[in-house]
Amino acid sequence: MKSDQSKLDPPLFSNEPEPSDTKRGVSAEEQPSCCARCQDVLKDPVSTSCGHWFCRQCISSYWDQSAPSGHSSCTQCGDRSRTISCGQTDVGLQEVLQEHKMSLRRRCEHVTEGSDEPGGGTLLNRIYTELYITEGHSGEADTQHEVMQLEKASKKSLHDTPIRCQDIFKAFPEQQRAIRVVLTNGVAGIGKTFSAQKFTLDWAEGQENQDVSVVVVLPFRELNLIRDEQHSLLTLLHVFHPTLQKVTAEQLAVCKLLFIFDGLDESRLSLVFTNRKVVSDVSQKSSLNILLVNLMEGNLLPSALIWITSRPAAANQITPTCVDRLTEVRGFTDRQKEEYFRRRFSDEEHSSTIISHMKTSRNLHIMCRLPVFCWITAAVLEHMLTTEQRGELPKSLTDMFSHFLLVQTQKKKNKYHEGHEMSPQELMEKPVYCFVHLSIQEFLAAVYMFHCYTNRNQKVLQDFLGKDWQDENGDTLDVFLNKVMEKSLRSENGHLDLFVRFLHGLCLESNQRLLGGLLGQTENRPEMIQRVINNLKEMNSYEMSPDRSINIFHCLMEMKDLSVHQEIQEFLQLYNCELSESHCEVVASALKSNPSHLTDLDLSRSINLQDSGVKHLSAGLQSPNCKLETLRSVHC
């Protein structure tokens, strides 16, 4: 049993003003770089009144152990000591830091999503939904298309221990290590920026990570704007956080800082880690990339914590030896998807309708792992449920994106054209645009290509299809789509997969009606649609990567061809298949999974089932999750 009874008062890390000789900021020159106890780089430095310096953790645990003997003494000279918590001794500094906290709080408490007005928007705490973040990297090939990565991820079971974004610097209990640099990966729209914002807000509201005295947010998108300027770390802070202008180099050296570098993928700085130009003084001017590398390597402010977020393809710019923890934002789990919609809508009926609609379409359900897609879905469905357009809710991706385009166009009109047309000068003041998500770019590319086809824009079609495009004989829609499909199937990384899905979805009359004039005069006679479907079904998938051939099914789904569904289901009931041991393992895992959807299993022609396979199957059948209703078994 642990008891406090034999202990003297714990060491004092107080905010109270210290005795007169310590009532000042501690100057950087007085502070050694190593802890007197662990001899390693000082982390969260504190000094004793006798003048020795320690990591806060080292001296605290020493005193914890020695307290029963009744002495809170300095490990070096034995002096009965008090500690000075650095950065907390200077009353002026305290005020500045408080002001900085308040300014960050104001900046982070609202979010602007899509076309919301800057400064307006929603409260972050109202809509923030916990994300599934884990340590390490799922190892998905980074060259792969991001939406495909998402589909693959949905097939993996989620068992890794989640880390809350607020705990990103806290090691797991079994990990005996300090975490100084964290690199967080995640595909576009998965919630990296939101996590960084939530982390900052919780700190600024005094709720989490209160051992940190200053959080500094430096988005790469904004760093790009000053990439040709020379800065010291101090002036850089002043540029990004004017409230910190009164902080001096000496004060900075004793504060515990945490830097958030968001969106490495957008960086136009070249971070060269082999460059040996060492910058260790916060007042020393240098180019931005050198400054950042020195900060990340720990030459500059060695006790500062660093959090870098990046899309996977850009993360390799950071040399792995600098990174103490690699994490991945994996989006929303099924439970979190539902929580997202419930938080988003105060009207419970709306959220329930949206959740059950999302569950009816496998494609939508998978895509909702991506928070930005949840937002798109919420924007579209809210619009449909609150206006008179209560017709059929969008089921395929193309349906959803077509509606989204309409909702956005409407919002844009309200925002920019209400009352007056924008002058060219006003337009010039908004020179940077970005896609909410790459999938929107691919959808617009498909709309554009469809438009070019209907308007016979020879140049664009020829540039895209090369010698395959011979229009003299006037390719009909089915022939055109066939050529595009073949081109996409030749791609190794599937970069055209989503684009062709959209292109097929746009053949449907319902989507053409929605997009009106955008697509031009189209051919959507039922015979034409049937020809497109037949072509897809007859595509030769021999020697094609499985991912590409699966995309043929996705295209059929976008065309709402239900026969595919039936065919897939027939194929999945495993009639007349020779099941190997590993196949049986897969069937068993489908029986055990939670929730399990396998209700009908026909193994009547699986004549070569071996004992090992049967063992797997019976383990699956015994699972409490098994929902099997009909089992046609092997004939003996």
Ligand SMILES: Nc1ncnc2c1ncn2[C@@H]1O[C@H](COP(=O)(O)OP(=O)(O)OP(=O)(O)O)[C@@H](O)[C@H]1O
């Ligand atoms: N935790 C969350 N709770 C609620 N909504 C979220 C959350 N995370 C993300 N979103 C929604 O998804 C959108 C995109 O998220 P965010 O900008 O954080 O993605 P990102 O990973 O930084 O993407 P990119 O790499 O494109 O910058 C947000 O604008 C918001 O609508």
